[in-house]
Amino acid sequence: MRYISTRAEAPDLNFEEVLLSGLARDGGLYLPQSWPTFTFDQIKEMRGKSYQEIAFDVMSPYACPDIPEDDFKQLINKAYSSFRHDAIVPLAQLDNNEWILELFHGPTLAFKDVALQLLGHLFDYVLTKRGDKITIVGATSGDTGSAAIDCVQGRACADIFMLHPKGRVSDVQRRQMTTVIKDNVHNIAIEGDFDDCQALVKALFNDLDFRDKINLSAVNSINWARVMAQIVYYFTSAVALGAPNRKVSFSVPTGNFGDVYAGYIAKQMGLPIDQLVVATNVNDILSRTLNAGEYKVGETIQTISPSMDIQVSSNFERLLFNIYEGDGAAIRNLMENLKQSGLFVIQPPQLARAKEAFDALRVSEEETRKMIASVFTSSGQLIDPHTAVGIEAARAKWSDKKTPMISLSTAHPAKFPDAVEEVTGQHPELPAHMADLFERDEKFDILPNNLDALKKYILENL
């Protein structure tokens, strides 16, 4: 498979190169040149297979033969051996025809482990083969950070510098990052919000000299391999509920648009998906854009679902490339408008394509709290605030109750204990492997929101 940039001015790459490079050199994001597709019968054959087997079926057209098939199978098996549930991502029933997909059974309790555990093994495999080393710099609104650190900690192939917005991630989220005391792990609290952190990382990538000097790589969902790994659970869950003989719908709590975009790809690959619901919190740039066509950056507001407190949604550029049918010049234009004036407008024919593919809803803090309480009352289950945002949007947008609705449950409730306890009176317990999280030592440095200070820090700490 060849990979092309959304802005059409960077060289095409193969899978290994795209894995290591992250952002394209023209500022765009990489996408496969075409979508591999599955027939009805091929999807039917996935029934009864394990998560790991379906993962190989879904991802091998993207990764193989760049990665030889047998090696890729082994990497998949290793990656998912760190999960605490045999089904890797089990479904739990909420109500008639209504389900949640528990994506939080990995080491750091959020769905990001599903992709990043695989990424860690892929990096190790490819870099060992090449005798090479990378520097990973990432920005996190909370969960990417710990999942990325977990996947490369102690590995000789990579140094990782993780930026989080100072004071704006939960205590559990921060401690999951800052208590990993390893020579190759560097935590930085930036005096700013998540979008500032993300802008710093993007600026590093766009400084091509610096980028080459430190062999910079990305683990944010701008990295294609992350999006790829997330396509898998759309297939496993849909097949478990009767696909391809019947359609299923998904609701996805969304920030950077990586997770729900993976669902869009699953549909392009032939999975019969009826609705894809984009659920946002009050940081609603995506629901506003999908409903009205104007992508306009606002102020980031702190919420009880902090992993979605995002105003600049990187992966949306991938969808733009699809709805503009691969017109790189049009994408460069939109992105230039965004840079100049903080907004762009999607033209009516392209907006119609986006609306055809997605429903979108903004969910308030009040509705989120009520949903956590209501699910606890009706089923006894504790859900985290991100999951609650997804369920609220699912119920509001669900057009055909005969089609199963799956809300993606993106984090374990113990990751956001304060909000959960406030509304249910129950304190969600951390799983055993993290029970002593609050007794562990922390290590991190604080930096201003300044690119030169960050560069200096990286060079000094490599």
Ligand SMILES: *Cc1c(COP(=O)(O)O)cnc(C)c1O
């Ligand atoms: C990252 C994250 C999201 C948002 O996922 P995107 O791919 O950025 O849209 C939602 N919920 C949780 C718990 C997360 O960590």
